[in-house]
Amino acid sequence: MKDSLKPKFGLFTALAMVVGSVVGIGIYFKVTPVLTNTGGSESFALIAWISGAILTIIAGVVVSELASMTHNTGGLQSFGDQTWGEAFGFVIGWCQSILYIPYLPRKQVKQP
Numbered sequence: 001m002k003d004s005l006k007p008k009f010g011l012f013t014a015l016a017m018v019v020g021s022v023v024g025i026g027i028y029f030k031v032t033p034v035l036t037n038t039g040g041s042e043s044f045a046l047i048a049w050i051s052g053a054i055l056t057i058i059a060g061v062v063v064s065e066l067a068s069m070t071h072n073t074g075g076l077q078s079f080g081d082q083t084w085g086e087a088f089g090f091v092i093g094w095c096q097s098i099l100y101i102p103y104l105p106r107k108q109v110k111q112p
Contacts (some may be wrong), residue, residue: 018060
């Protein structure tokens with residue numbers, strides 16, 4: 001018996017999940033580091049935000065196109081396997097497992 005994937009979410013639900021994830025991750029906590037790295041320039045900070053948004057949209061379109069090419073499960077690792085070979089898929093899986101996904105909490109500073 002072959003497993004099959006069935007479309008589960010519509011466009012509105014998918015957009016709501018993406019927006020909720022971005023806001024939930026802490027977009028409001030990123031203002032200070034962006035302004036610090038741009039030397040306090042609001043225009044450079046705005047350019048950085050817009051550039052990041054454009055790159056995120058492009059990445060989302062690329063991943064959705066790769067996902068539409070297959071019915072296999074496995075996410076980016078599966079897409080990398082099929083598109084660029086097993087070695088590339090392995091590197092993607094390794095980077096997600098070791099570098100990207102783990103969360104290392106910062107040392108808590110006690111407030112006076």
